[in-house]
Amino acid sequence: MGTDVLVIGGGNAALCAALMAAEAGASVLLLEAAPRELRGGNSAHTRNLRCMHDAPQDVLVDAYPEEEYWQDLLKVTGGRTSEPLARLVIRASSTCRGWMQRHGVRFQPPLSGALHVARTNAFFMGGGKALVNAYFRSAERLGVRIRYQAPVQRIELQDGRFVAAWVGDERITAKACVLAAGGFESNREWLREAWGRNERGEWPADNFLIRGTRFNQGTLLRHLIEEHRADAIGDPTQAHMVAIDARAPLYDGGICTRIDCVSLSVVVNREARRFYDEGEDFWPKRYAIWGRLVAQQPGQTAWSVIDAKAVGRFMPPVFPGVVAHSLPELARRLGLDETAFMQTLNDYNRACRRDHAGHFDHTVLDDCRTEGLAPVKSHWARPIDTAPFYGYALRPGVTFTYLGLRTDETAAVRFGGQPSANLFVAGEMMAGNVLGQGYTAGVGMSIGTAFGRIAGTRAAAAAAAARGREVQHALA
Amino acid sequence: MRSLDPLIEEARALADGQPVSSPSAHSAEGEVARVLQICNACRYCEGFCAVFPAMTRRLEFHRADVHYLANLCHNCGACLHACQYAPPHEFQVNVPRAMAEVRGRTYAEYAWPAPLGRLYQRNGLTLSVALAAALALFLILAVALRGSLAGTPAGSFYDIFPHHLLVGLFAPVFGFAALALAMGLRRFWRDVTPVTSGQPVSAPASAEAAGHVLTLTYLDGGHGEGCHNEDDAWTLARRRLHHLTFYGFLLCFAATGVGTLAHYLLGWAAPYPLASLPKLLGVAGGVSLLIGTTGLGWLNLRRHPLHGAPAQRPMDRGFIALLFLTSASGLALWLAAGSAALPLWLCLHLGCVMALFATLPYGKFAHGIYRTAALLRHAVEKRQPNPVGLGAD
Numbered sequence: 005m006g007t008d009v010l011v012i013g014g015g016n017a018a019l020c021a022a023l024m025a026a027e028a029g030a031s032v033l034l035l036e037a038a039p040r041e042l043r044g045g046n047s048a049h050t051r052n053l054r055c056m057h058d059a060p061q062d063v064l065v066d067a068y069p070e071e072e073y074w075q076d077l078l079k080v081t082g083g084r085t086s087e088p089l090a091r092l093v094i095r096a097s098s099t100c101r102g103w104m105q106r107h108g109v110r111f112q113p114p115l116s117g118a119l120h121v122a123r124t125n126a127f128f129m130g131g132g133k134a135l136v137n138a139y140f141r142s143a144e145r146l147g148v149r150i151r152y153q154a155p156v157q158r159i160e161l162q163d164g165r166f167v168a169a170w171v172g173d174e175r176i177t178a179k180a181c182v183l184a185a186g187g188f189e190s191n192r193e194w195l196r197e198a199w200g201r202n203e204r205g206e207w208p209a210d211n212f213l214i215r216g217t218r219f220n221q222g223t224l225l226r227h228l229i230e231e232h233r234a235d236a237i238g239d240p241t242q243a244h245m246v247a248i249d250a251r252a253p254l255y256d257g258g259i260c261t262r263i264d265c266v267s268l269s270v271v272v273n274r275e276a277r278r279f280y281d282e283g284e285d286f287w288p289k290r291y292a293i294w295g296r297l298v299a300q301q302p303g304q305t306a307w308s309v310i311d312a313k314a315v316g317r318f319m320p321p322v323f324p325g326v327v328a329h330s331l332p333e334l335a336r337r338l339g340l341d342e343t344a345f346m347q348t349l350n351d352y353n354r355a356c357r358r359d360h361a362g363h364f365d366h367t368v369l370d371d372c373r374t375e376g377l378a379p380v381k382s383h384w385a386r387p388i389d390t391a392p393f394y395g396y397a398l399r400p401g402v403t404f405t406y407l408g409l410r411t412d413e414t415a416a417v418r419f420g421g422q423p424s425a426n427l428f429v430a431g432e433m434m435a436g437n438v439l440g441q442g443y444t445a446g447v448g449m450s451i452g453t454a455f456g457r458i459a460g461t462r463a464a465a466a467a468a469a470a471r472g473r474e475v476q477h478a479l480a
Numbered sequence: 481m482r483s484l485d486p487l488i489e490e491a492r493a494l495a496d497g498q499p500v501s502s503p504s505a506h507s508a509e510g511e512v513a514r515v516l517q518i519c520n521a522c523r524y525c526e527g528f529c530a531v532f533p534a535m536t537r538r539l540e541f542h543r544a545d546v547h548y549l550a551n552l553c554h555n556c557g558a559c560l561h562a563c564q565y566a567p568p569h570e571f572q573v574n575v576p577r578a579m580a581e582v583r584g585r586t587y588a589e590y591a592w593p594a595p596l597g598r599l600y601q602r603n604g605l606t607l608s609v610a611l612a613a614a615l616a617l618f619l620i621l622a623v624a625l626r627g628s629l630a631g632t633p634a635g636s637f638y639d640i641f642p643h644h645l646l647v648g649l650f651a652p653v654f655g656f657a658a659l660a661l662a663m664g665l666r667r668f669w670r671d672v673t674p675v676t677s678g679q680p681v682s683a684p685a686s687a688e689a690a691g692h693v694l695t696l697t698y699l700d701g702g703h704g705e706g707c708h709n710e711d712d713a714w715t716l717a718r719r720r721l722h723h724l725t726f727y728g729f730l731l732c733f734a735a736t737g738v739g740t741l742a743h744y745l746l747g748w749a750a751p752y753p754l755a756s757l758p759k760l761l762g763v764a765g766g767v768s769l770l771i772g773t774t775g776l777g778w779l780n781l782r783r784h785p786l787h788g789a790p791a792q793r794p795m796d797r798g799f800i801a802l803l804f805l806t807s808a809s810g811l812a813l814w815l816a817a818g819s820a821a822l823p824l825w826l827c828l829h830l831g832c833v834m835a836l837f838a839t840l841p842y843g844k845f846a847h848g849i850y851r852t853a854a855l856l857r858h859a860v861e862k863r864q865p866n867p868v869g870l871g872a873d
Contacts, residue, residue: 041568049564051524110703112527115536129702130562131524137561137712253571258564260521316868320539322521367869 006177007033007149008467009460010169012156012224013184014038015045016132016449017431019139020456021182021463023107026146028464033178034148035171037155037185037219044136045186046216046404046432046448049258051132052114052125053453054446056098063111066123070094073124076444080292084242084440092413093438093447096454101126104453108138120288125446132449155219156185158227159427164419166427179467180426182459183417184452187405187432188222189243190214190255195402198240204302208400211304213248215401218255225433228409228417235410235418238436244443245295248401250305251323263396264319266294268366268384269308270352271398273301276335276344278352282308283373283383287318292443295400306398307338309349311390317366325394334393351377353387404448406436415459426466428459508581512550513541515573518565525559529698530858531575532559537866547586548672551847551854553579554698556707556718557787567786580789587846590671592663599842604794607802610838615831621645622827629823637750640823641830643743653837660841665849669857676857677864685859692855693848696722710782718779724772725803726848731765732807751817763814769807773800799844806832 009025011018014036022034036043056073057064073094077085101111110129114122128135143150151171159181160167166181188194195209202208228234252261267287273279280297284290298306310325328334335345355377364372364386374385409417409429416423431452438451516535519525526532531552538545555576560566565573584600591597599606622629622640638646692698699707699719706716739758742748752759777800780793788796809829816825840846 110701110705112702115523115526115533127527128524129527130558131522131564133564134558134562141713256564256569258522259524260518260565262521316539317870319523319870320517320520322518 006179007031008179008471009033009463010035010166010176010178010181011148011184011460011463012169012181013045013186013431013433014043014136014150014152015184015186015431015452016047016050016135016139017452017456017459018045018182018184019047019136019143020453021184021428021430021460022143022148023139023146024457024460025182025464025467026143026148028461028468030180030464030467032143032146032148033176034143034150035154035156035169035176036150036152038152038217040152042217042219043140043152044133044217045220047452048133048136049131049216049256049403050128050135050446050449051259052121052127052446053101053104053449054097054124054444055101055126055450056094058098062101063113063126064123068124070098073097076124077438077447080442080444081438081440082442084442086437088413089411090438093450093454096457097450100453100457103457104135107142109135110138120286121445155221155223157223158231159224161232161424161427164422164424164427166424179470180463181428182415182456182463183224183228183409183427183429183433184431184456184459185224185433186217186220186222187243187407187435188220188225188240189216189402189405190218190220191222194222194226194240198407199299206303208299208304211399212245212299213250213252213257213261213399213401214255215246215248215252215257215259215261215403216255220404220432222405225408233419235421236407237410237434238407238440240405240407242406242436242441243295244292244403244406244439244448245299246291246401246403247294247298247306247308247398249321249323250397250399252399252401257401260322261401262291262319263308263321263398265310265314265317265321265396266290266308268314268318269310270349270381270388271306271308272340272345272348273306274303274340276340276348278348278379279306281379281382283381283385285369285383288445291445294398295402298398299400304400307340308396308398309334309388310394311388312392313386313390315394321396323396325396327392327394329391329393331388331393334395338395338397349388352381352385353389355381356385356387403443404432404435406439406441408432408434408436410434411437411455413458414462415455416462426463426470428463428466430455430459508578508585509543509546512546512578512582515575515578516541516546516549518571518573519559519575522565524564525562525575527702528558528562529554529556529702530692530855531579534858534861537861537868539868542675544671544675546582547668548676548854548857550579550582550586551668551850552858553583554696554707554851555580555788556699556701557709557784558701558707560784560786561708561712574786576787577789580792583847583850584789584792584795586668586850587664587842590664590667590850591842591846592660592667596660596842599839600795603843604798606842607798607835607839611802611805611831611835614834614838615828617649617834618827618830622823626823629827637826640826643749646830650834650837653834657837657840661846661849664841664846665853668850669853672854672857676861679860679864681856681860682863685863686856689852689856689859692859693852708784708787709779710784717775721772721775721779724768725776725800726772728765728768728770728772728807729803731761732769732810733765735759735762735765759814762810766807766811766814769803770811773804773807776800777804795844802832802836802839802843806836 008030009032011022011034022032026032056070111126112129114127154171156169159169168175168177199209229236248261326337332342335342355374374381411434415428417427417429435451559575565571588597588600696719706714735758813825813829816822
């Protein structure tokens with residue numbers, strides 16, 4: 005079985021690559037590890053694309069110029085990014101939407117619960133699964149052959165060139181290949197190994213929940229790095245990690261398991277002590293730091309505690325909170341030491357300045373802060389004093405990992421610094437080139453779309469060149 | 481791994497002062513409350529239709545909220561195909577199905593007189609019995625009045641069935657159907673008004689709701705390219721065929737109305753010539769209804785298995801079939817003018833019309849009434865400030 009371009013993966017980046025390669029005239033085979041109904045990888049859980057734009061554009065308001073986007077990315081990554089590749093992604097994000105729409109993706113204005121990103125992010129109507137559905141339909145129309153439940157275990161290379169991929173006992177050859185099979189976040193063993201054992205003797209990763217697909221086992225990533233010595237980038241403990249409801253399913257909990265009340269709450273650990281400034285900034289901006297914060301706490305668990313005053317001011321949680329009519333009762337119901345919990349809450353409540361309470365406004369940075377408390381709560385600090393009280397247990401939720409294959413603006417996989425002529429990488433398998441740490445909403449899809457399209461184009465060109473060589477060879 | 485259901489129940493049991501109107505987790509209403517709690521934490525579907533913006537105005541879903549939202553749902557399937565939590569995900573979110581199941585129950589629950597609400601549960605049987613009974617009635621009447629169904633073609637329908645007899649048979653049935661539907665609507669309206677702001681209807685809200693009803697806005701997928709039928713592709717077929725059915729029905733209804741006026745005001749008796757207004761309306765309506773119901777029936781048979789409530793399919797198909805038979809027999813009647821088959825076609829047509837009228841308040845027709853009411857309440861509610869203030873996020 006042979007094809008011009010083999011695409012390994014079934015998420016956004018893979019589909020973008022398949023569509024571009026097919027549009028360039030290549031015959032394309034796409035191998036998706038998941039069954040049809042679970043296709044699309046983590047892309048099925050996404051919602052939007054961060055887009056640069058110099059003026060208002062259809063669903064995007066105001067302007068979000070390149071420099072601002074770059075500064076935002078620089079800030080969240082703490083400099084762990086490649087500027088040329090980041091700028092390439094940023095620029096591509098301003099022009100890709102017309103192409104996306106031609107392949108059936110529909111955008112909508114951001115509605116409730118996401119207004120803070122009306123300027124920076126373009127929302128897919130219906131979310132990422134609708135996008136994935138549209139891309140698969142478009143790919144089928146373009147003649148892309150799609151195989152589900154086809155996980156690739158290994159590939160064959162010859163002098164840095166892709167030759168074939170193996171699905172079980174089946175060998176699939178192609179003239180060029182795009183790797184877009186995601187990270188390794190669903191591989192519990194690998195996560196355990198990466199995070200190791202902490203000073204408390206715990207294996208923190210055992211308590212992580214995976215927000216996305218169960219199919220991102222990192223099989224090919226590990227195979228490429230360890231057996232083919234492909235150039236790697238990134239730190240295996242770096243990932244998009246948020247604090248989610250501890251009752252979330254092990255896989256595929258997606259967006260709805262987030263706990264949105266952190267900035268209005270007091271967050272305590274198993275010792276019933278606070279450990280970070282809950283009101284540091286708006287929740288969307290601090291969203292991606294809480295997973296790591298909770299991962300560092302004993303038992304990798306924390307509890308977000310609110311009172312009745314906060315209800316209705318944050319996105320409704322998917323699971324109901326533990327409810328109590330007094331704080332000691334809440335401590336008992338949450339299984340926390342009552343004395344320590346009450347001391348933390350009393351200290352906090354005393355540190356909330358009464359004269360600030362009138363300034364409370366959860367829609368702005370209100371400077372309603374604690375005084376004489378460590379750690380401080382810098383905004384929205386109101387006493388937790390009005391029954392009923394609610395508590396939500398938090399666990400680290402891994403969205404996707406950043407360890408990946410090093411690449412360049414051609415999306416080529418590199419071996420010993422040399423780019424492969426016909427093996428390309430896109431999406432989560434290379435996102436770490438741009439995202440060394442941190443996250444800002446919609447960047448993952450921007451990277452996947454930009455590099456997926458580049459990889460598809462390059463793969464089609466590499467396949468055409470190989471066809472040319474075959475013709476020359478036949479004529480000679 | 482724990483599923484959502486027991487967790488919700490568990491937490492509800494923990495919570496004191498639980499509102500008495502909270503639907504039980506095992507009822508159809510409880511299932512809607514369960515899925516909407518997931519939807520409310522996700523909200524990716526907000527652009528599809530009115531259900532989701534209406535949902536975001538609520539943090540809890542009590543019985544009346546669920547009844548209102550279920551009737552606001554157009555069963556377009558968009559949120560099912562776009563859902564990251566749809567089966568086989570363990571959350572098993574299927575909004576269109578959960579809504580359809582509640583919707584079916586609301587028809588029965590708000591029906592008037594209440595005992596007749598049970599007719600919804602065996603709607604296929606109800607329809608068949610009504611149809612058979614009405615056909616038998618007219619066939620027997622024809623034989624009794626004329627001695628035979630065949631023979632010399634009659635010049636006028638009223639040679640077969642005297643006009644006063646038809647009026648005497650149809651007026652009470654139609655009057656009862658209108659009354660029963662109005663009473664059901666009144667009950668529904670009283671239930672959902674308090675949970676949809678309680679504000680009275682305004683002219684702009686009415687105009688907006690009327691626009692949505694007449695154009696079937698929420699079968700456009702939010703992007704104008706239609707809804708789903710057998711798969712995740714969009715199609716405008718359902719919206720267009722529904723339009724043909726709905727407007728065909730209205731044209732037929734108008735034909736009857738104009739005919740009635742012509743009879744009483746102008747002394748002009750049926751059958752009318754082709755160039756007359758009642759005939760033009762009737763033929764156009766009949767053809768439109770015939771195409772519309774044929775198409776809707778075809779789409780219904782090909783519908784994605786996860787769409788809607790399986791228990792409701794006989795009701796949908798029965799109603800589509802009855803509308804089809806009514807229009808087909810009406811058109812056949814027109815074509816049979818002057819032939820010996822006229823009396824038989826007349827009996828068949830009148831039987832279909834009688835069955836249609838008699839079952840209007842206890843069949844799929846009711847969805848139009850309740851959906852219109854829900855759209856109107858939505859148009860009113862959305863003009864009020866949102867009681868849930870999420871702030872920055």
